[in-house]
Structure formats: structure tokens, C-alpha cells
Amino acid sequence: MDTARALSENLASLLRREHSALGAFLVALADFDRRRAWMTLGHASLFAYLHRELRLSKAAAQYRKVAAELIQEVPAVGGALGEGRLCLTSIVEAARVVTAQNWETVLPRFFGRSRREAMEVVAELQPQPAPPTRTIVSPVRSAPSEVAAGPAFARPTLALEVGAAGPAAGKCTPGSSSELTDREVDTSAHTRRPAEVVPLTADLRRFHVTVSDRFLRKLQAAKDALAHTRPGAMEEELLEAGLDLLLEKAAKRKGLVSKPRKTPPPAKADHIPAHVKRAVWERDGGRCQFRLPSGEICGSTHQLEFDHIEPVALGGASTVENVRIACRSHNIISARRVFGDDWMDRYAPGKASLPADTG
Numbered sequence: 001m002d003t004a005r006a007l008s009e010n011l012a013s014l015l016r017r018e019h020s021a022l023g024a025f026l027v028a029l030a031d032f033d034r035r036r037a038w039m040t041l042g043h044a045s046l047f048a049y050l051h052r053e054l055r056l057s058k059a060a061a062q063y064r065k066v067a068a069e070l071i072q073e074v075p076a077v078g079g080a081l082g083e084g085r086l087c088l089t090s091i092v093e094a095a096r097v098v099t100a101q102n103w104e105t106v107l108p109r110f111f112g113r114s115r116r117e118a119m120e121v122v123a124e125l126q127p128q129p130a131p132p133t134r135t136i137v138s139p140v141r142s143a144p145s146e147v148a149a150g151p152a153f154a155r156p157t158l159a160l161e162v163g164a165a166g167p168a169a170g171k172c173t174p175g176s177s178s179e180l181t182d183r184e185v186d187t188s189a190h191t192r193r194p195a196e197v198v199p200l201t202a203d204l205r206r207f208h209v210t211v212s213d214r215f216l217r218k219l220q221a222a223k224d225a226l227a228h229t230r231p232g233a234m235e236e237e238l239l240e241a242g243l244d245l246l247l248e249k250a251a252k253r254k255g256l257v258s259k260p261r262k263t264p265p266p267a268k269a270d271h272i273p274a275h276v277k278r279a280v281w282e283r284d285g286g287r288c289q290f291r292l293p294s295g296e297i298c299g300s301t302h303q304l305e306f307d308h309i310e311p312v313a314l315g316g317a318s319t320v321e322n323v324r325i326a327c328r329s330h331n332i333i334s335a336r337r338v339f340g341d342d343w344m345d346r347y348a349p350g351k352a353s354l355p356a357d358t359g
């Protein structure tokens, strides 16, 4: 624990130096650009200088170029970057809406935000005018590497785009090229990507997901099956109805249904009654309550379990006071703290595959 603390302090100190160096670099770059020094050195643009002479990737160069331009308009951006309050990836988003006139109120809204969250702030401040709702299905060519991997991966996949449509997130400040990430720059190989979400307004998102032909056939079958009860249902409506069913099923498994069963099964020692689960879930807001060394709670909503604070094996009861929500990792960490690693490895080697309501 002490070693981990010392290592962590070293990392925090290195991170502060990284932020500070980045801030200093960008302030100097803004000055370099203001003097058009790149031109004197024979480059076509600041971007070309960063890419060719400083050997930054196109994406890295683009982020720095946008930041340097914004610093010239709003010098406070340099300080925020140096203190680590503003991250380089969200700068591209901030540059769309932050101006010399509004920076005092608008800039702080980007502090501590990821690029995705920054996009949401922009969508809120500058909603795209009346985004039309549409569904597009287009074939996606398999990347050569996928084809080589075998026939199972060689099938073309299909991209399903649901929701309000709008221009892709590619464009940033006027005059800048659209290179944003290396992946977006080099799209020669279409690989199967994770779902992509682009915020359009405060509550509209464009959702782009690559699916199989099988998925589309199921979607069509669902449309047909519901043609009477939900005529003309949009894809979003059908998918949301399906998700509701899944969530309802998951809630039942966690004992969160509001109607308790008439005859409960005989209780095991570690059984947690449904009313306790409901109360704990509500109290903890459906989030992991494990306290991190920083004093904050983990807050994860992933792989949640009901965790006995005082373990059942040590006489802990399944009461609202003694049960909390913990993510699987923190449930295991808590158990290891109580029982020790030796005991856990010897008697509970399968601890990583716990059923949902033990702990």
C-alpha cells in the first residue's frame, strides 16, 4: 500500500509536469504562429510545420494548431491547459464556441471534460438547426486483414445509422482541415468499429453502429411483427422497446421488481431479501459505493453486485445497513481486504465469477 501510494504520487507529479510542459509549448506555439515564423522557415502552414518539421502525427498537429489559434484569441486557454483543467482533445470542441467575448463564461464549461462531453457542451450551446431524423443502411467493405482472417470475418457488414442526422464531427474552426484523429485521417481500411455517438442538440444524438445482415433481418422481423400495434414504428422506437425488455429482465434478476413473489424460496445464509435489494439500490443510486483513496466513491454502473459490508462468514446480516452496491472488481477487492489474498486464492479461486447476489 505504501509503495503504491509513493508510485502514485510520482505519477501525479509527472502528470503535473506534462500539463505544464504542454501549456508552455502551446503558448510558445501561439507566439510562433502570431509571428508567422513557420512561413519564414518555408512551411505552407502552421499545421505543415508541426507535421513535417516537428514530426507530429496529423492528428497531434491538428490539435496543437487549433489550440495555438485559440490561445491567440483567448490567452486564458494557455493557462487552463498548463494547469490540466482543459485537455487537448476537448480543445477542438471548445474552439467552436469559445470567443474573446464569451470565454469567461463559456471556457469553464469545458474544464475536466472529455472530448465526448465537450461535444455535448457544444451541441447544447450551438444546436444544429432542426436535424432531420433518418435511418441509413450502407454496406461496409471488410478490411483486408479481416478477409485474411478467414471466411467467418470476410462477410461484408452493414452500418446502421439511427437518429437525427447531421454533419459528422469532423469540422472544427473555419479554415482548419478536417483531420482530427489518425483513425479519421487514414480511413483506407474499413474495420468494424464500436458504436459512434455524435451529440447534435441537448437531447438528440446521432447513433452510428455497424451491424450484421442477420441483425437487420431481425429488425425487419420485429417491424413486421409489430406492424399492427406500432404501425410505422421507427428503428429507434423498436430498439428502445427491446432495450426496455432487457432492462426489465435484468431488474428482475437483481430483485428490483416492485411486486415481490408470493412464496419466496427458502433463504440461504447469504440471501438478500428483495425489499432490502430495492432499498439498497435506491439509496446507492445504482452505483458502486466503494470509497477510493481520494475519498470519492467509485460510482461505476458496470457489473454491479450486492456486497455485504460485514461479510456473512463473519456474522454480517443481509440488512439495508449492512449491504451496499459494489462493482465486481471492488466486491473482490473488499473481500481480499477482509480475508487476505492467501485465503481467497485457496478457498475462493473462482471469486472472479461470482453469482450476482453474494459477497
Ligand SMILES: [Zn+2]
Pocket (backbone or CB within 6 Å): 288, 289, 290, 298, 299, 300, 326, 327, 328, 329, 330
Ligand atoms: Zn467500483
